[in-house]
Amino acid sequence: MPKTLARYFPILTWGSAYSRDTAASDLVAAVIVTIMLIPQSLAYALLAGLPAEMGLYASILPLFAYAIFGSSRTLAVGPVAVVSLMTAAAIGSLGLTDPAQIALAAVTLAFISGVILLGMGLLRLGFLANFLSHPVIAGFITASGLLIAASQLRHILGIPAHGHTLIELGQSLIAHLPETNLATLIIGGGALAFLFWVRKGLKPALLSMGLKPRMADVLTKAGPVAAVVMTTLAVWLFGLEARGVAIVGAVPSGLPPLSAPSFSPALWNQLFLSALLISVIGFVESVSVAQTLAAKKRQRIAPDQELIGLGASNVAAAVSGGYPVTGGFARSVVNFDAGAETPAAGAYTAIGILLAAVLLTPLLYFLPKATLAATIIVAVLSLVDLSILKKAWRYSFVDFAAVFATIGLTLGMGVEVGVSAGVILSIALHLYKTSRPHIAEEGLVPGTQHFRNILRHKVETLPHAVTLRIDESLYFANARFLEDHILERVTNDKTIEHLVLHFAAVNEVDMSALETLEELNHRLRDMGITMHLSEVKGPVMDRLNRTHFLADMTGQIFLSQYEAWEWLRRRGKDTPTGVAAQ
Template identity: 50%
Template sequence: MRERLSAVLPPMGWLRDYHRTTLVQDLLAACIMTVLVIPQSLAYALLAGLPAQAGLYASLLPVIGYALFASSSALAVGPVALIALMSATTVGDIQAAGLADFATCSLVLALLCGVILFVMGVARLGFMANFISHPVISGFISGSALIIILSQVGTLLGIPTEGSTLPALLRSIGEHVGRFNDPTAILGIGSVLFLLLARRFSQRLFCAIGLPIGVASTLARLAPMLVVIATAAVTAWRHLDTSGVRVIGNLPSGLPGLSLPAINLPLVEALAVPAILISLVIFVESTSIAHRIAARRGERLDANQELMGLGAANLAAAVSGGLAVAGGFSRSVVNIEAGARTQLAGVFSAIGIALVTVFFTDLFHYLPKATLAAIIIVAVTTLVDFRAIADTWRYSRQDGLALLTTLLLTLLAGVIPGILAGVALSLMLYLYRTSRPHVAVVGRIPGTEHFRNQQRYAVETHPLIVILRVDETLYFANARYLDDCVSELVSQRPEATDFVLMCTGINTIDASALETLEAINTRLQSAGIQLHLSEVKGPVMDRLRRTRFLQNLSGEVFLSTFDAWRTLSDRHPLSTHAIDSSGEKANPSGAH
């Protein structure tokens, strides 16, 4: 019973071996994490279009909810830039339709994401994240990062901007850029420069003065808190809020109340599709980070447990006034480098943020919003990966097309249309690739039991035997293509008496493909040609045995292609010829 509970609630397992040394490491990591998380949480709440305190609330209960179910020891969850942008875009469209106010829409969206993720985890549907290919995710993240950067330019300069696409944002920035606020621009641009310089040189500087590389890396990542303290102090000292510098203002002190957001059916219907897409992005983004952590620590990651943990985190965010959350890369890296050993580091960090929320919110009154915009801009610049476009295009034109299409549609049409188009294009490209599988007429490499493509190797062939290798699972989308290939080969080799289908690359055969194989068998038999199978995999053979196909098969099923070659060649003792890669006959060999 305890083992079953530990499988669902991992803390029940690792807490039994929790020691004082681990506690000290987790507490130290929590202190550092608290300092890092606060400015990020405030910034991402504003990016999501919510009051700054929503970011603090999203770093409390969601962390605890995730820790209850997580299989990852150090993934840190909370508000992240990409999900905040998707939330803002989705909620903005829904609010414009008049279905609910902005805050309610955000909470209902987090609630739906929580339900979707948790149910997927319970139903063991972690594999569904594979429907979004890596090129699509790469294009979507790069496009979203560019949108995020442009969306923060207005706040950085103290000018009004609007829009959620590249053309709209550029047009808005161009119309107002000449009326920027001088103090705001100085604080904002100065913060960006400081953060960029700190990212590039601070770790090197700390190492130069003798600090261990782990400590130096952790300290270097605390630059956002330094710029928060400095710009807030300058703003308060010079009363820059009276000169047009927009500040956070009064944040409510105290912990958030717990309540379900107001839900109605039209609102749920409007949010359903975006919630599914955002849930998939949350899962893909979070588990990609968690897998890196697991590989680094030699741990095992359970994708379905991660789904349940992320679902619990978003459910907790929905009932505590937060916003949709996911695993954050920078949070997790700092968490690891600070020495976190378990998810209790995140829980202790949430306690620290709770103390700040109760007692120290007044300290953020003079924090310029331009500073938070600078933190967002610098944080997401690492997400823009133009090199991936060139690398992917060189490797695969189709994947490169998917990446570019997703990137452009994200920039031109918005984040939701971008990811929708990317998913659809991924599936279409998969269907196209598998609908025209690679097939090869193969022959025997002389003196061996190996068979290779006769267009690439000098092989032995037999004029009466055709061996066709299919390098793809057979299903409804490529069944007709296989039929056409067989018909074309038979028309080119009218003297053939035996046709061998080499099944090394066939993992499954669906009902449509089975029907096609039956038709091929009948047609070949009518033409006086026997159809044989070789190297059929066990699961495929198990399913074929439950059908009439094997009973009606005109030829035989051979364990290996070499067995088929030897048996059929003995039946037809003719001379064979080696054929080079150009298709010309060479190196004649003896009869087999």
């Protein structure tokens, strides 16, 4: 029981050894992450089409929940860009206009997502996330980054443009371009330029001024806060609100509200698929960050426990006025680099955000939305990596097709179609590949006991026997291909008396393949050809032993291909046909 408890509550493991030193490290990391997270939370809520305060709420209780249930020591959870975009798409498709209804849909989405993640965790279904291939994830993240950046341009320009695909967004932006608000463009463009400079030029400048690298890093991370402060002051001082600069406005001050998700079956039905995609994408993103950071300290994370940690975080978001959250890449790296040692750093960050929600919200009144849009654009452009296309192209056509389709469909048809199509396509392409296995005809490398492809190497062959090495497990999708290939090979060559199937790379033979082998045995027998197997693996042999196949097989099973060769060579010399053919 204590062991089970420790599995589901990782806090019991690290909490019992918590020391003052660890607390100090965690506190320092928490301060830095808090500074980074305040503008991000507000910005991502804006991206999700939600009021700014929901971003703050999503950064408080979920962090406590993750600190209790999460298995990563340094993962920082909260609202992230891609999940915010997916939230916007999911809620946008409902066609709601009442802000209360939109907020209810957001907490419901977080709740369903939390339930899905908890369910997957308890049922140990974390492996399902593996069906998102790396090319699909990379393509999806890149395309999402482009979509997010495009969607934020309207805030920089101060125009009402909307859309869930690049085409819709582009058309809408062009149509509204003449309405561009100059004051907004100056604020937004200025913030964008400043943030790009902070990202590229500030750290070298600080270092050359003699600052310590650690300090330079912290100041660089505070760039967005500086932009927020400067542009807010500018709007207030120059009365830019009257000139059409959109501002965040009144943000309710105080503790996160208690909220309850809707349990309307119609709403659940509409949101379920979106919540599933958000859960899986969020989990994949989070786990890869967590694994990368854990490996650096020779630690391990438990993927199924991560599902529980993230599920608890999303349920926490749902009951405290938030929206779907997951582990973020940038903030987790910052947390790690700043020295966080336990999930307590996340709890301290939550306290920081809580203080902000209680104390700082009045100061956000004049914060221009253009500044938040600029922080988003700068953050997401680092996600865009079109070099994946070139890399995949060089590596294999199948991987390229998966990346290309995912990027194209995400940009052209939205996030949900894009990622679903990517998953289906990569599974389909994988099945297609394995349905046409590589089959090599082998000969003996002279003077050795090694066998190689007769098309690639100078090898010896026997005139009355053919050896085929099958480079794939045999299952229903390739069983008929194997049969066709073998029959094609032997039908036109009347000298063949023996066929050896070299099974060294056959890791599995399913029932369809077994039946195909049985049929093949009969068909070859009808043609006067004896079928042998060589180098059958233990687990495959165990399974074949449960059937009549081995008893019915016309030929033998050889432990090694060389043994098969020696046996066939002796047979060839004994039988007149073999000698005549030579």
